[in-house]
Amino acid sequence: MSNPIALRLEGIHAGYGELNILENIALEIPAKTSLAVLGRNGVGKTTLMSTIMGHATLHSGSIQLFGQSIERLPVYDRSRLGIAYVPQTRDIFPSLSVEENMLVAARPGRWPLERVYELFPRLAERRSNMGNQLSGGEQQMLAVGRALISDPKLLLLDEPLEGLAPVIVQMLMEVFKKLITQEDLTVILVEQSAKLALQVTNQVIVLNRGQVTFQGLSQDLLSQPEQLAKLIAAN
């Protein structure tokens, strides 16, 4: 039995104010599967995440979450309906503690605070530390924890491994693998490190200048390093 479609994008043109960045994006992500979004700097990966979340300006096209049109809804309503966004900038509140940073986003559901602490024991140890007293890796764990505690159905991760030490990257990869395979979650993972992203996802798209230039299965692209290199370099 196939899963329902968690997210469907059709004919998306979007950008910032009058500036258009995304050109005619179409996507379907079945529930409980994951999508890698690859592409070099500036091709529109973050703009795609912002468009789904409602921060960017949608010029035309439709966005459906489990069959419901959400393209006219403000960010807050999209969040309430189950989309959580871990932005590239992490956006931790510096003068709130780890625990307070999470509690501002908390909703009753599958991810109570204690469960987030089980996933990230480090956050439990640092629960009273202020946001500005955290390492980059801890900030990223907190950003992911804060997204989970809102009990999302669709989790958007924007370059969550950027600038982190290899040991933290490995730990986060394990967490993402767990979330993608064991949880009732649909995940979009934006990454520069294509190989890492392809290892944990089902489907992949490659963006180039705001357009989808490749769409396929992550496993297939992973086994074709030459094609992957060509796609990523073709900017």
Ligand SMILES: Nc1ncnc2c1ncn2[C@@H]1O[C@H](COP(=O)(O)OP(=O)(O)OP(=O)(O)O)[C@@H](O)[C@H]1O
């Ligand atoms: N707030 C903004 N206002 C106007 N233009 C923007 C804004 N944010 C991004 N852009 C432009 O939109 C284009 C796509 O940027 P975007 O941030 O989506 O790329 P990206 O693929 O996420 O890049 P990176 O890998 O560096 O994060 C770029 O040309 C960028 O300059």
Ligand SMILES: [Mg+2]
């Ligand atoms: Mg980006």
